């Protein structure tokens with residue numbers, strides 16, 4: 001048996017239920033949220049997550065040892081006894097967006113992959129669709145920067161991305177290379193020609 005390693009998952013407030021390497025070489029990590037409550041979608045009260053689970057989600061995470069890596073989660077659900085008809089609410093966690101196929105960290109990773117290359121290249125390299133890369137860009141556009149998380153800014157870089165070949169349709173990624181060598185995505189700016 002070969003040596004094994006333990007690495008931090010880097011997602012807050014989850015526990016790992018199982019990990020599996022599929023036959024086609026994907027790493028699938030099954031997790032569960034350790035947060036016990038959710039805000040009722042109707043009245044906003046904090047309610048306990050004791051109403052089973054929503055539909056299973058599979059979300060792309062950063063690669064581990066060059067394996068495509070996925071987080072699998074069944075979001076927890078709560079039921080509000082105070083609202084009429086006792087509605088249920090699915091828990092929202094801060095590390096992925098409801099309609100996104102990626103966790104936030106993977107969207108950020110894609111932005112860094114886009115520097116000095118094209119959407120097509122990143123799409124091929126990561127084995128995801130062109131639209132999945134553009135979707136990640138759209139989700140990052142004009143997101144606010146959490147300055148308190150930033151140390152020194154280091155070197156700021158601005159890279160333009162051609163979204164479609166032969167069209168003047170650009171977005172720009174603003175990155176900071178900090179003293180520790182880490183590259184952070186500060187912002188994604190929209191196309192020069194504003195989409196209507």
Ligand SMILES: [Zn+2]
Nearest residue numbers: 040043080083
């Ligand atoms: Zn309620």
